[in-house]
Amino acid sequence: MIKVIQRKAASAKTISQTVFRSSGYMSTDIKEISSVLEESTGNINVISSAVGELTNTVTEISRTSSQAHLNTENTKKKMKSLEKDVHELRKAGEDITVK
Secondary structure, three states: OHHHHHHHHHHHHHHHHHHHHHHHHHHHHHHHHHHHHHHHHHHHHHHHHHHHHHHHHHHHHHHHHHHHHHHHHHHHHHHHHHHHHHHHHHHHHHHHHHO
């Protein structure tokens, strides 16, 4: 009977040591996972910041593009008006020459 108790105690001791080592390995693994998660969080913050900067850049490009389009349209209107004025001046010049 004592032999059985000793074997069971030895077995329990072995299991306890295995559990202790496993918990140590788990602790190390969890620390590594935590480190990776912290690094990932930093990367996500960098990406988020870059996306914000890109959004600002796209907004600025859109604004300047709209302004450029408006400037082009205004220039076209002025050119048509000038063309009309030149045509009228040419006609007036021809009228003066004929008289």
